[in-house]
Amino acid sequence: MRRTITGYHRDEESHWVAELDCGHNQHVRHSPPWVVRPWVTTPAGRQSMLGTELDCRKCDRGEGTDRG
Template identity: 70%
Template sequence: MADGSSGRSAMKQSITGYHQDEEGYWVAQLACGHNQHVRHQPPWVNRPWVVTAEGRQGMLGFRLNCVKCEEGAPPDDRPPAGTPG
């Protein structure tokens, strides 16, 4: 497919919080119980909102595609959601 999907409908899940991984990258915690890295690595990945507390706070509730939901994966282990900053 032109959008790079497998043809299945995307499973969109809301961002409920964030934490940082052991390398300092931001990880979005999704309503479904899965985690998803949200990196800003231009020119390949442009998410400038990730680099500021205000940007992350503003994206709470935004819905991301969750591949783990599509695969039927169990919820991820994760620390409690920290403050958005």
């Protein structure tokens, strides 16, 4: 299901995690060559992706939200 990015935080391993409007979190790693998301490595890049959509597999599976 397509969900909108509303914010970000970092996990305990310093990987970036996108916060989606459905209440789920999703890792947005940049680890080439498998996952190429250079935008996640800069503040301007992350800012530019706010409001865009990611495919939320947690919604597809009907999982509860990641945040209170």
